[in-house]
Amino acid sequence: MGISTETTLLLVEDRQSDAAFVEQMLVEHRGDFGVSDDPSIEIDAVEHVDSLSAGVERVTDGDIDIVLLDLGLPDSNGLETVSTMLEHTATVPVIVLTGQKGMGVEAIKRGAQDYLVKGRLNADLLVRTITYAIERARISEDLRDRNHQLELINQILRTDLRNDVSMIVGRTDQLRERIDGDDRATVDAILEASNHALELTDTAATVIDVIAERPTADLQPYNLRRVLTAELERFRTDTDAKLTLEWEPDECESVSVAGTPMLSAVFEKLLANAAGDADRTDVMITVTVECTNDRVSVSIADTGEEMSEARKRQLVDPIQSVTAQAGISADWYFVRTVLESVGGDLSIENNAPQGTVVTVSLDRISGD
Structure with a gap:
């Protein structure tokens, strides 16, 4: 997602009165976003569209950091609205706007970051919900990046590096049978170090398994x-x-x-x-x-x-x-x-x- 100090919010809402109300709160409280240890989030731009198709098109174009999505739109209604939006954005957090609390909970189960109930919306709630949705999305992206990095390191350790070290062990073992004297002592030292390197690759790969599994592991x-x-x-x-x-x-x-x-x-x-x-x-x-x-x-x-x-x-x-x-x-x-x-x-x-x-x-x- 790449959240920066300048954040662009997309509001997908067909009722002009509701859209104007939300936009006004966003403008008046733009300096209140962020958390105590990272107060840098600022809603720099608010873009408004009045249909799901227009919202999907805008998200697909890129440079959208968060979406406020009404579930009742001219071209889509209910939970399928959030499902369709999420199909087109894997990393941008989506906050659902709904008139029913139960509908918001179901939207979260489908992948929305959070929900806001119309009629109960105020500035403090809006600011807090947007801030934490952005932070959660940022953490999720960091975790995805870390897991991809771990997978790459895992592949290097378990295949590329291990194959090369195994070849060194095998060739050194063959060489050991053909020499004697001081040279044999040197070859023995190389063989011992190579075997130790193999053990280290096994240990390091297992450490990666532990790190990768720890956030979700059930005891x-x-x-x-x-x-x-x-x-x-x-x-x-x-x-x-x-x-x-x-x-x-x-x-x-x-x-x-x-x-x-x-x-x-x-x-x-x-x-x-x-x-x-x-x-x-x-x-x-x-x-x-x-x-x-x-x-x-x-x-x-x-x-x-x-x-x-x-x-x-x-x-x-x-x-x-x-x-x-x-x-x-x-x-x-x-x-x-x-x-x-x-x-x-x-x-x-x-x-x-x-x-x-x-x-x-x-x-x-x-x-x-």
């Missing part, structure tokens, strides 16, 4: 035992770390938590972090699940290196991380993003006598 009940069991079994097959699982009390084994399909990946990455940070084959990891009436916590304790207090704050504090992005890995960003989307919390403490304890807290929810 569902997930049986925590099933989620943890699957990830722990996978972890045991991939590492040599010693792993134990404790439920305190035992009844916690049957609890469900509020989550999304991304929840299992959170535990996957935290377990990998517990094993990786220690950088030892004899690391011991203890997973403890505790529950109350409304919350469930999962603590992952390792016997590796302890984190500094600054590092802990950096990983759990989203405000701090804005000024220290270089220290945040994609995996940690992913964990935090998913937890934020499901209303979860993350805390990090030292383990006694050595190591780190990372705790995830989630809402307990009824359901299997």
Whole structure:
């Protein structure tokens, strides 16, 4: 839509008296539009047409920022009026003018931004309705743009970049079999870095999935035992770390938590972090699940290196991380993003006598 400081409003109304009344209020209160943090909206021009066909033609020509649409016009009547208008403008907000409140509600269901009831219209209501309709349309357009950008980045990560890195891994692996000595060590380093790049593309693509889904994602009940069991079994097959699982009390084994399909990946990455940070084959990891009436916590304790207090704050504090992005890995960003989307919390403490304890807290929810 591209709302600027100068806004053009199209009034589609066949009754001259009603049109004159609305135009007068718009002119007299043109300086009142806008919201507290962005008062720049100004109705710079009001154009008036008296039929739906003329309104559709004018909107199609472009440079219209908002439409006030009467539902009773010479060439159209009722809800089909708003449907026809919306067919010709995907981004311009449409406010319906109607004599019936119920008709306005139905118009919103069909895609109108809002409605105004004739006979109850005053300047304050008109200004507020137009302002918020413009703001909502602006936010919707920003979301559409963001989603398109995410789709593009997603395609680059999952296809173009991944294909190229996969080719590097394959060719480097072939080259490794043909050389020895110092050159082989160099090739091994390239192969390790390439495999890590593949892992990063997977993580980054999953982060994009979380960001894209978060505004509309519905939380569902997930049986925590099933989620943890699957990830722990996978972890045991991939590492040599010693792993134990404790439920305190035992009844916690049957609890469900509020989550999304991304929840299992959170535990996957935290377990990998517990094993990786220690950088030892004899690391011991203890997973403890505790529950109350409304919350469930999962603590992952390792016997590796302890984190500094600054590092802990950096990983759990989203405000701090804005000024220290270089220290945040994609995996940690992913964990935090998913937890934020499901209303979860993350805390990090030292383990006694050595190591780190990372705790995830989630809402307990009824359901299997």
